[in-house]
Amino acid sequence: MKKIDLVTGFLGSGKTTFIKEYADYLVRCGEKVAIIVNDYGAINVDRLLLGSSLGDKCHLEMVIGGDKDCTRRRLKTKLISMAMQDYTHVILEPSGIFDVDDFLDMLYEEPLDRWYEMGSIISIVEADIDKSMSDAARYIMISELSKAGIIILSKIEEVYDQLDESKKSEMESIIKKECLDFINEGLEDFKCSRRFDNLYIWNEGSITDEDFQKISRSGYTSTDMINLHSVEDSFDSAFFFHVETDIESLEETLKGIFNDKEAGSIVRIKGFIRSNDAWLQVNATRHGVRINPSPEGQELFIVIGENLDKEIIGKHWKSYRNGL
Numbered sequence: 001m002k003k004i005d006l007v008t009g010f011l012g013s014g015k016t017t018f019i020k021e022y023a024d025y026l027v028r029c030g031e032k033v034a035i036i037v038n039d040y041g042a043i044n045v046d047r048l049l050l051g052s053s054l055g056d057k058c059h060l061e062m063v064i065g066g067d068k069d070c071t072r073r074r075l076k077t078k079l080i081s082m083a084m085q086d087y088t089h090v091i092l093e094p095s096g097i098f099d100v101d102d103f104l105d106m107l108y109e110e111p112l113d114r115w116y117e118m119g120s121i122i123s124i125v126e127a128d129i130d131k132s133m134s135d136a137a138r139y140i141m142i143s144e145l146s147k148a149g150i151i152i153l154s155k156i157e158e159v160y161d162q163l164d165e166s167k168k169s170e171m172e173s174i175i176k177k178e179c180l181d182f183i184n185e186g187l188e189d190f191k192c193s194r195r196f197d198n199l200y201i202w203n204e205g206s207i208t209d210e211d212f213q214k215i216s217r218s219g220y221t222s223t224d225m226i227n228l229h230s231v232e233d234s235f236d237s238a239f240f241f242h243v244e245t246d247i248e249s250l251e252e253t254l255k256g257i258f259n260d261k262e263a264g265s266i267v268r269i270k271g272f273i274r275s276n277d278a279w280l281q282v283n284a285t286r287h288g289v290r291i292n293p294s295p296e297g298q299e300l301f302i303v304i305g306e307n308l309d310k311e312i313i314g315k316h317w318k319s320y321r322n323g324l
Helices: 015-028 045-054 068-083 100-107 135-145 165-189 209-216 229-234 247-259 310-314
Strands: 002-009 033-037 059-062 089-093 116-126 150-154 235-244 265-275 278-285 288-294 300-306 319-321
Touching (some): 002 015, 002 135, 015 033, 015 089, 015 150, 015 209, 068 089, 100 135, 150 165, 235 265, 235 310, 247 265, 247 278, 247 288
Parallel strands (some): 002 089, 033 089, 116 150
Antiparallel strands (some): 235 300, 235 319, 265 278, 265 300, 278 288
């Protein structure tokens, strides 16, 4: 049986970065790894990011986004195709808006039940959780966490990066408690009996092989909670091709989009832009903007959120194109 792990997490939590490290660990353990990326929206930016960093270590596939039923059919077809090959471990990175129960049900269907066994559900939560997120966003995040074998707290170094070393341990404890309280309150509000008493703190590049082994064996649960799956329809994505903007003020431009209430409730902006014949990778949430060099890219920005107004968002760029 092929083992399949699900790496969940709300938009911008750090799933793709975690998978880079996790897949590398599995390869070192002798596994033949395949990764399926199901990004939110019709164009898959995260596949580019993974492909450029993993190279030939793993086989990488993508499932192009679409409506829920269409995405489910495409994912099942992809899993059937991959089962015919000799991979021993599959990692699925779904979009940040994903129905975990639906996926678990699908694994019990013929013929997938003959080829795959569920390994672990690993959920990523960023340390600076947006506690003012909408009810729809909160439900989606909590529904993913409720099934997890382990919750990994990401980006904590960004919260206390400016603190003295002597204060970081104290701040770490405070952040963990605040995140646990927020998660457990959400579980209670959505009538889930499960509660968490610990989170694994992940600083990028610092997970030991011993900890990776524990993470890979963390399993999952099938805890019930209120069913509000229709909230997934609250989210939308807007695509901006060949964006022109001032590189020097790009971070301020992105912050301006997040803060523009007329643009909608924006959760994440990601994409690429060229600067001096080189690619820059952009990954932004309301709490921070990351702009890093990238070996490859695509002249595209994706904005994800609720009640998006593409025309208003577009006014923050100097110019852009609506299509390829």
